Amino acid sequence: MQITFFYLKQLKMASELKNLSKFEGSNIPNAADMKFGIVWAEWNLDITQKLMQGAYDTLVKHGAKPEHIITKTVPGAFELTLGAQYMAELGNVDAIICIGCLIQGDTKHFDFIADAVAKGITNLNIRYNKPFIFGVLTVNTQEQAEDRAGGMHGNKGDEAAATAIKMLGLKKSFEENKSKIGF
Numbered sequence: 001m002q003i004t005f006f007y008l009k010q011l012k013m014a015s016e017l018k019n020l021s022k023f024e025g026s027n028i029p030n031a032a033d034m035k036f037g038i039v040w041a042e043w044n045l046d047i048t049q050k051l052m053q054g055a056y057d058t059l060v061k062h063g064a065k066p067e068h069i070i071t072k073t074v075p076g077a078f079e080l081t082l083g084a085q086y087m088a089e090l091g092n093v094d095a096i097i098c099i100g101c102l103i104q105g106d107t108k109h110f111d112f113i114a115d116a117v118a119k120g121i122t123n124l125n126i127r128y129n130k131p132f133i134f135g136v137l138t139v140n141t142q143e144q145a146e147d148r149a150g151g152m153h154g155n156k157g158d159e160a161a162a163t164a165i166k167m168l169g170l171k172k173s174f175e176e177n178k179s180k181i182g183f
């Protein structure tokens with residue numbers, strides 16, 4: 001009984017630690033000179049809209065200019081990869097946040113799409129050498145999605161935006177210190 005309680009407590013602490021929406025204290029650079037794209041899926045719109053809004057508000061909160069944020073929708077999570085590629089080719093942005101919500105159904109559709117979009121977005125990072133952020137929920141239930149779209153587990157859209165800013169900050173720190181080693 002005591003062991004179970006201890007285990008559950010540890011689990012709770014682990015998920016609290018992973019709630020990056022509490023990133024207030026972490027070092028997020030100013031985003032005033034950064035340009036962002038947000039590509040978001042229309043499937044599970046009630047959720048993705050909240051994730052997108054969270055991402056947008058977080059970018060602005062950290063200094064991004066609204067005129068430097070472009071948002072576009074795609075039909076479903078599967079289309080995020082190509083939508084993000086169009087954005088990279090034509091959108092003149094420094095980082096792209098990909099937002100979607102996959103909810104497990106009765107078939108294997110979920111697994112195929114989740115795998116395809118994760119690999120697709122990973123490949124875009126490498127191909128374009130710029131941050132493409134994986135802001136896709138992969139959940140079992142609608143409730144789990146709501147918990148992560150402004151509910152008890154924060155808003156994963158906020159986290160995706162903070163990650164985009166941090167990655168651009170990282171890139172900038174390398175560019176500024178090009179001539180030094182091990183700075």
Ligand code: DLZ
Nearest residue numbers: 041043075076077078100101102103109
């Ligand atoms: C088909 C499908 C299913 C079953 N579930 C989801 C989902 O939970 N979330 C999501 O974003 N999209 C879903 N889709 C649509 C696919 O992503 C895609 O749009 C279609 O398979 C057409 O390529």
